[in-house]
Amino acid sequence: MFTEVTYATSAGSRRRNEDLVIAGPSWIVVLDGATAAAGVDSGCAHDVPWLVARLGGALAVRLATGRGDTLAAILESSIEELAAAHGGGCDLGNPDSPSSTVAMVRVDRGRADYLVLGDSPVVCSLADGGVLAVVDDRLERLPGGRPYSLELVRRTRNAPGGFWVAGARPEAARESVCGTVAAAGVAVLT
Secondary structure, eight states: OOOOOOOOOOOSSSSOOOEEEEEETTEEEEEEEEOOOTTOOOSOSSOHHHHHHHHHHHHHHHHHHTOOOOHHHHHHHHHHHHHHHHOTTSOTTOTTSOEEEEEEEEEETTEEEEEEESSOOEEEEETTSOEEEEOOOTTTTSTTOSSOOHHHHHHHBTSTTSBOOBSSOGGGGGGSEEEEEEEEEEEEOO
16 A cells, blocks of 8 residues: 655644644554643643654654554553653643544555544545544533533543543553554544
8 A cells, every 4th residue: 555644734723733643654643632721720741742742752663663563552552651751740640631632543465453542533445445434432422512511521531431532541542442444545634
């Protein structure tokens, strides 16, 4: 499969862009950083762009080495590294700490492994001509609809029955939507 990566990204507000696209010859990762609401103490000395850069770097190193680990295992060990990089001054248990969605694809011999955590989808053109949209819709299934209350997000973020994102809890990787398909092409969107 020929690999071509094209992307455009723009900050969603006047703050620094909190998104990251990073790719290698057979893989791509899209991270969409999530910032706590204005005036909320995240408990962390680091901002979302720091988290996204660290997580993206850790994922890239693991994907580039091609050890054959599952994408969920790669994400879990990358989050472990990220949590360790915070140091002792950050409250990693704070539900408002920096986080990111993750959409990741690795292609090998006509097959695509995918991982989605949070609301950044992956779209695959299948070898049989069909299309598969992989979504993690747990955020959309929260009660009450958008905009979600701060309390609801705090209570359901990275919690059973809630929604999951990459932040300081490595076990979030085990909650990702993962699979493998025979793919003719792949799009990773956020």
